[in-house]
Amino acid sequence: MRALAGVHLTDWRDQVFAVLKAAEILQVGYVPDAGHARLIELCRDDPDMRAVPLTTEEEGVALAAGAWLGGQRAALLMQSSGVGNCINILSLTKTCRFPLLMLVAMRGEWAEFNPWQVPMGSKTQAALELCDVLVYRVERPEEAAEIVTAALDIAYNGDLATAVLLAQRLIGAKRWVK
Amino acid sequence: MIANDPNLDRRLDRRSAMRILLENRGDLLLVTGLGSTTWDAAAVGDDDRNFYLWGAMGAAAMIGLGLAIAQPDRRVLVVTGDGEMLMGLGALATIGVQRPPNGHYGETGMQASHTAESVELVAVARACGFRETFDIIDEIGLRDFAARLNNAATTLFARIAIRTDEPPRVLPPRDGVLLKTRFRRAIGAE
Numbered sequence: 001m002r003a004l005a006g007v008h009l010t011d012w013r014d015q016v017f018a019v020l021k022a023a024e025i026l027q028v029g030y031v032p033d034a035g036h037a038r039l040i041e042l043c044r045d046d047p048d049m050r051a052v053p054l055t056t057e058e059e060g061v062a063l064a065a066g067a068w069l070g071g072q073r074a075a076l077l078m079q080s081s082g083v084g085n086c087i088n089i090l091s092l093t094k095t096c097r098f099p100l101l102m103l104v105a106m107r108g109e110w111a112e113f114n115p116w117q118v119p120m121g122s123k124t125q126a127a128l129e130l131c132d133v134l135v136y137r138v139e140r141p142e143e144a145a146e147i148v149t150a151a152l153d154i155a156y157n158g159d160l161a162t163a164v165l166l167a168q169r170l171i172g173a174k175r176w177v178k
Numbered sequence: 179m180i181a182n183d184p185n186l187d188r189r190l191d192r193r194s195a196m197r198i199l200l201e202n203r204g205d206l207l208l209v210t211g212l213g214s215t216t217w218d219a220a221a222v223g224d225d226d227r228n229f230y231l232w233g234a235m236g237a238a239a240m241i242g243l244g245l246a247i248a249q250p251d252r253r254v255l256v257v258t259g260d261g262e263m264l265m266g267l268g269a270l271a272t273i274g275v276q277r278p279p280n281g282h283y284g285e286t287g288m289q290a291s292h293t294a295e296s297v298e299l300v301a302v303a304r305a306c307g308f309r310e311t312f313d314i315i316d317e318i319g320l321r322d323f324a325a326r327l328n329n330a331a332t333t334l335f336a337r338i339a340i341r342t343d344e345p346p347r348v349l350p351p352r353d354g355v356l357l358k359t360r361f362r363r364a365i366g367a368e
Contacts, residue, residue: 027247050247052276055268062237066244069229071367092234096354
């Protein structure tokens, strides 16, 4: 990975950002989320990336399709609750075989303090797989960059939809508890 | 009401409206929402640079945004119905923040929906940050808007009132992979 200003490659979040840069991701759609805060900050600060805040996650699936129609690669950052918002729009991705990378910060699965997060969090992977999205999961910081790279490769080499679930244990369950 | 008197109704029929928008399209890239605007674009003439939606209701405007960001040197026009726009209404807020200077949105209406009651889409667009908005009720207005497509300095939003006719359907290809791939080839992205 090449050096990037302000990026600390000892942190897995920064490593994921470096992977997005290396893969020439130029548009990043996101719904503001604490689990993705560092990655969003890095994308927003990057002069070559267009970080696009969304009102709902399904906008990001359409944004990524439009980006690809125009020859650019996009990535989509969301929380697990947002996956449920994407069910119908993923028919666009599948029918047209648009490449797609979704990075999903998990909630409702590890020491979750908010029971409202559990119904969607516990069904996130199943919902994605029902829509024929290839799902990968990161549990440990040292595997994050490699797994995101693998998902990007298969998405853009095979015109396939992929999602990388970032485990709540990885992001840090304590962060949610006050 | 004007709408009920055919002699006073200056609104365009939907297909003429699409024809005027695309008359001098140049290298304009077009995205249409599912249903009528897709048939209308096909009726004007199929083109590799048209990306027709056959589903994914609510997606048209955001596809246009991703495309406009990716292709800053080309003009991008999204034409969709008011119902399709309503389903993805948050997109107006998202686009209002980005405002790519090459992205333009035309919205047409037919069936009874929120826009027939209290919802003013032009006012929504303006409140979301669109600086140039148009409420078009006749051919003169539409021709003026179409002329602006080639030299606008900001994202435009237009509501185009149309007559509630239903011309015969003209169906473009519905193979999504074909539509995607021919579009990308046509603009040199593949």
